[in-house]
Amino acid sequence: MKTFLKVIATLVVLGVVALLAFILVPVQRSAPTEQLAADWQPQPGQGEYVLNASDCVACHTADGGAPLAGGRPIESPMGTIWSTNITPDPETGIGNWSYDDFRAALVDGLAPGGRHLYPAMPYENYRLMKEEDIRALYDYMMAEVPAVKNAVQETSLDFPFNMRFGIRAWNWLALTHAPGFTPADSSEISDRGQYLVEGPGHCAACHSPRSPFMAQDGVTVADDHFLAGGVVGGWNAPALRGSASEIGKWSTGDLATYLATGRNSHSTANGEMGLVVEHSLQHLTDADNIAIAAFLKGIDGDAGEVPQTLAAAGPTALPPAEADAAGADTTAMLTEASPEMPLGARLYLDNCSGCHFVTGKGAPEIFPELAGNSLVTGSETTPLISVILNGAEVPSSAKRPMVLRMQGYGKRLSDSEVAELATFVRTAWGNDAGAVTAADVAAVRKASATH
Known part of the structure; x- marks a missing residue:
């Protein structure tokens, strides 16, 4: 009941702030922090480099879709937001956008016509970019990115989040930093x-x-x-x-x-x-x-x-690390393999120790440490449960082209067994995190089946 009342109170406050913002705060685009010369040209490759540094592809590319053509679902507390097509297609993308339109989207979260973008678009951060990088990115997007005609699903959130004018109030509260970058001058x-x-x-x-x-x-x-x-x-x-x-x-x-x-x-x-x-x-x-x-x-x-x-x-391959003081007791227990070991430890020996070892230290650049691993010990248990059930994959990169895959154990282990295993690794080798229940595992298993 208290949580429900908090939600209602928050919505009321947001509603009041939205009304005040709608009345008092005009929709306007921020002025450039610096004026580029009329004959300014980006350095060769600068626009593509900014695109990569800004991680545009990850959000604006659907699984199996054309790069930057949108259609990727982005889950948010407000509901599912569908990423837009940002290729220069004039009908379904940004082909008709001027530079001022493009800059306003990155800096102020405003699409042409003054339509507010949902803050899944990280304009809180992009507004700190340098003017020359924004311009270089625009030039690259318009001149070198292939236009793809792809009408993506329209984002349709429940009331009151479907009223985009309310984002004006959110911007009023959230955009506390003026556009432009201020270096700390450390080095x-x-x-x-x-x-x-x-x-x-x-x-x-x-x-x-x-x-x-x-x-x-x-x-x-x-x-x-x-x-x-x-x-x-x-x-x-x-x-x-x-x-x-x-x-x-x-x-x-x-x-x-x-x-x-x-x-x-x-x-x-x-x-x-x-x-x-x-x-x-x-x-x-x-x-x-x-x-x-x-x-x-x-x-x-x-x-x-x-x-x-x-x-x-440093070296790219090292032998498995020895157990440290925090993990010595767990390592000794797993090494002794006594019949009295708890179920979670036995499940670890049977399914995990071949890669992550009894020390929990794993193999450098191949199998991660479990001791002190934030995915293992975090407040959110869904990631660890999901990895045990469904496996995981580390992508190929230019410097490490081998794709690393961990198999899933969802068909091998029951909900209660996964819970015991997850609880064990969250408390072994000096880890100090809460227990996982069979109900937690069942919820993740159900969500994975419907994903």
Whole structure:
């Protein structure tokens, strides 16, 4: 009942704010932060590079569809939002958009005619992009991206979210940062990383928490909760700052390697992060992935040794890591394999130890660590359950072309057995996360069957 009353109260407040915004705040486009010269031309390849850095393909390409032709469903707390066709097709895409139209969409969330875009489009972040990058992206989209005629499904949300004028109120509350990039002036490499993270990479869209009004609670490095961790579609987007975070134990080279390849000596990229690596980060230069890593590692401290190239980041293959002090008891129990072992531990030995080993440390760049893994220990249990039931895949990248696949165990294990296994790995090797129930597993299994 309390939750219901909170929802009603929030809707009432939003309604009042929307009415005030509708009356008091005119719909207008932000002025450019800098004027480009009349004869300005982008550098060769600049527009395509910005497209990759901005991860446009992942959202605007449906499974099996033409690149950037839209039609991908994006789940949100408001309902399903269908991504639009952003190829230069004049009828179903953006072929008739002027540069001012395009810039307004990226910076202010406004389509031609003043129609508000839903904030699944991360204009909270894109508004921090440099003017020359926005212009280069527009020129590339219009001149080099093939036009695809593809009328996508219209987004149709339930009341009151179907009233787009209410987004004017949301913008009033959420767009607390003026357009344009403000470097922290830490160093040239860190400032480059900051720009890529805050602007085109829009990392805060997933990795910052959300305010009660679903705005990003932390858009730039100057904000207290910037990249402190979030939840997206039932998946934990882990914190990207602080020594207590998962990446706190990684070197700058480890992190840069993960960004470029989706794998390192500790972890592999799954879910939405796998798409980010596949469609965006692997296409960046080594220097830019190193810059991103150096910036993230330096937010709350020293970035440590910053490699000049990914090849200098360390060896690409290492022997399985030994158990550390936190995992010694679990490792000893699994090694002894006593008949009195609990069911979860026995299931782990039978199904998981061949790849992740009794130490829970896995094999570098192949099988991720389970000890301290944010997917394993996160508040959201759906990802771990889904991986056990359905398996997982790490995409191919230019530097690591081998696709890594983990089989699913949904046909082999019952709901109660998956629950026991998941609970075990969430509490083994020093992990300290809550139990998983058979009902949790049944819900994920049912959702997977209907997906």
